[in-house]
Amino acid sequence: MIVIDYKDKRPIYEQVIERIEQLILRGILKSDDMLPSVRSLAMELSINPNTIQRAYQELERLGFIYTVKGKGSFISDNQAVVTQRKEEIQQDVDQLVSKSVEVGIGENELIILIKGAFGRVKEEMK
Amino acid sequence: MIVIDYKDKRPIYEQVIERIEQLILRGILKSDDMLPSVRSLAMELSINPNTIQRAYQELERLGFIYTVKGKGSFISDNQAVVTQRKEEIQQDVDQLVSKSVEVGIGENELIILIKGAFGRVKEEMK
Amino acid sequence: MIVIDYKDKRPIYEQVIERIEQLILRGILKSDDMLPSVRSLAMELSINPNTIQRAYQELERLGFIYTVKGKGSFISDNQAVVTQRKEEIQQDVDQLVSKSVEVGIGENELIILIKGAFGRVKEEMK
Amino acid sequence: MIVIDYKDKRPIYEQVIERIEQLILRGILKSDDMLPSVRSLAMELSINPNTIQRAYQELERLGFIYTVKGKGSFISDNQAVVTQRKEEIQQDVDQLVSKSVEVGIGENELIILIKGAFGRVKEEMK
DNA sequence: GTGGTCTAGACCACA
């Protein structure tokens, strides 16, 4: 389920986090589902256990998973990811608008770009 | 004109690049204007000349400035920055839309967020 | 495998880049092979790690290697080097022909020079 | 007659040398023609007299001009430039062939590229 | 004066 792209510039632990968030978003991992153990996932992906450990710690800090000593790590609440992502999107929108204004792209022009991008996504889904 | 933010996580050389791009975008630096010399800017910002050197070399690679050995560095074409930024915006839009679709934000909802952000920008400018 | 020629006027980092490109071209370094670490290669060649670092970063920018933080640098695609070299050759040919025309060397005369050079290369290979 | 391109990466003195060589090759400057004085050319091009001085010294070293104290600098022999350029071309050909062999471009393929480039030059001249 | 390259060595994030 989780794939590491070594040609991706981001650190591996970030990729692991994002992939797990995606699996939660898509409903593949649901509340109270158990995650693979640090060791088994590290083995499966052929990466250092420390890296998985770090990813899990970060996911716990974000409130997306919880850990029960001696039992393992579990998905805490799939809604939390949605909430956090929505906040990120709000920030992305603000940055995008600032950047657009800087180069003279106005509200209407940007909306056209947005509509175009949605059109493409819909095409792909067919 | 150029300010370094030590709380910013990005490397100093990247901040320098971005600040100079901004000065070009805003028309404060125009074609064939001479940039401060590597050494003088390093002194002014109290950072190492190598760091400025790296920023300038990157700006040259991007085509935003050109360098004449023994003379200095000069703004090459302020239009080049606009063009590159517009390409970045196109990419940002695509990413934003993908991310929105993932959490169930549709076209209309996203456009409302965009309009809101533009409204805020206009308020600030007043 | 990599040799620095201190009599060569070109900077060391450029020589390192070219040598690595050659090793890729000759198939000695293949896709996903790990390059020596910045530090170890620096030690081996008795040059500063920063200089190797610069060479590797340039190779990454050119798309010939990719880097995974904390893991190392790897050959990305040996075909990319061939493609880029072929573009260079096209440019070299154009320049050579312009230069030849300037001194009155025509098509047939230049082709004779080319054939002579190929003859010599074949001799060397025997 | 002489134009400096500040966006050219080569040092200014080299550009001056090349431009003068070109004027000789094209027969615009002929044997014993007087060159402009160091000072007047520096003024005309708005560059440092040291730079012109260096270019003239280099041209003298190459045997393309000669200097008479108190009189000025003169074209020595327009044939000398042709001879030197032909030697350069021989070297360029050797390098080009080596580079071609490295990427698997053979004699026939390279000749086709050469013919193509000559075709383009002829087109331009029409 | 200007930029370009390089050394020596430090500290950081990441695996």
Place this chain on the structure above:
DNA sequence: GTGGTCTAGACCACA
């Protein structure tokens, strides 16, 4: 262990 950034300072070519 790995690469990434930065400092301090030297020496070079060029104008």
